[in-house]
Amino acid sequence: MSSQEVMMIAEGIVDTLYMTIVSAFFGYVIGLPWGIVLTVTGKDGIHPNKAVYQVLDTVTNIMRSIPFLILLILVLPITFFIVGKTYGSTATIVPLVISASPLIARMVESSLNEVDKGVIEAAQSMGADNFQIVARVLLGEAKISLISGATITTGTILGYSAMAGTVGGGGLGDIAIRYGYYRYQANILWVTVILLVLLVQIFQLIGNLISAKLDKRRV
């Protein structure tokens, strides 16, 4: 590999990390409250509301069922409206966030639903309001599950970001497609694949370490 190619791959790593981290961040900005509302308004939630739940639930299902590659194309006008262009890593963040948010909402919902109903009842018996229950009981007790959810989500976003390479999305996936697929440069293809695998591994490792450190349920 030429030094130019090495530089390009290094840039690819930075772009991939940039897309993944920023998308995960905005994904949580949208998906976390979304998941909380799903949990709270659900049938066994602390403030059941059938109408709100059903609307959100349906929207989540619809968005979750659109394949990422198709969504990427569907939202091009939105991407252009927000970023001003439809190619490159910043532009890829828009479909990544749109695709990750409902996934995150579901992850959050399932984590929060795991919280022991008895503990919620205890908080109610002490006079906690719903906001305090969400902040101090649901999020606090579910934090380990939320972190492992975040780890899985980040891995998924990283995978999606590589897919965006097919439409000039930037990052390692883009390089793999342009050099590995269009130009048959197998060495670059393999290097990018190995790097993607390594990145996912690193995210997983970090996630596991944080969970283990924070979990107080173990003796």
Added chain:
Amino acid sequence: MPVIEIKNLSKTFINKDSTVEALKNINFSVEKGDIYGIIGMSGAGKSTLVRCLNFLEIPTSGTVLVKDKDLSTLTAPELRKLRCNMGMIFQNFNLLMQNNVLDNVTFPLTIHGTRKQDARDKAMKLLQTVGLSEKALSYPAQLSGGQKQRVAIARALACDPEILLCDEATSALDPQTTQQILELLKKINRDTGITIIIITHSMNVVREICHSVAIVEKGEIVEDGLVEEIFTHPKSKAARRLIIEGKDPDQWENGEESVPSTLPEKLMENRRVRIVFSGTSSYEPVIANMILTFSSQVNILYADTKDVNGIARGEMILGLSTDSAIAEKQVSYLKERGLAVEDISGEASEGGA
């Protein structure tokens, strides 16, 4: 003046394809400083009942008065404030597993706006009361069941409540730990005058700690009153099963037989009475004297002593003379000696009175 008054309370759960009347026309009141037991088998509705007392469960009809305030008239913030004045502990402790002991105890204080440092000082004092000061920085997962319940008690006491609700608080604990927790509750009741309401399915718990008791069966209170009174003169079938047969409610299901069921048929034909000795009647050898007086034998079918509110009560089931005239005299003899006499003949055939 009663601290809690329940009037005509009913609770009906309506599901898609069934309606369940969990509670039917419940009436009772709890005096300040009392330890009030609510006993019944699982599914009798007692957990629903205790949740109606702090409106975690909203009754279908009827009123709940706590210190003369009708809970149904309170706004949500008023209700939350009142709940802090009614601590509650649970069978499964329900502690925050990701918070340490100290933060668990400060939780009710901080959600009501107490400053963090003040809350901690208060919590440390409460942990001292329940004997867990050195565990303040431990996490619930590191504690035994009894210790977890102590933390839960400290947490329930954080807002200086006047009422403590206990929902099967000792059911998940072994007998020895149960004893310790009951001692602690008694001590807190003595020291602070707090009113305690205990939901249980164990007669032992009621005998050990309660002053008054209500027996709940199929969503209704079948008998209530002072534990001592019910112990000496049980009226309802449920109370007789609890006290005479010594059966906890969960054993009632297939329970048409009475205690001396293993006795030979012949003995069952005799007139049988249950007598209860109070503290003062124990000096005279009543049974021996009775035998001498009537020169007729009696059969001691069962005898035990039980601790009722810290007072030892002797209990005996006698098979009296086959001669009914003498048996009648024997009963009056026992009554004259100040013993509580309960006729339990025919209990086996009729399945109780």
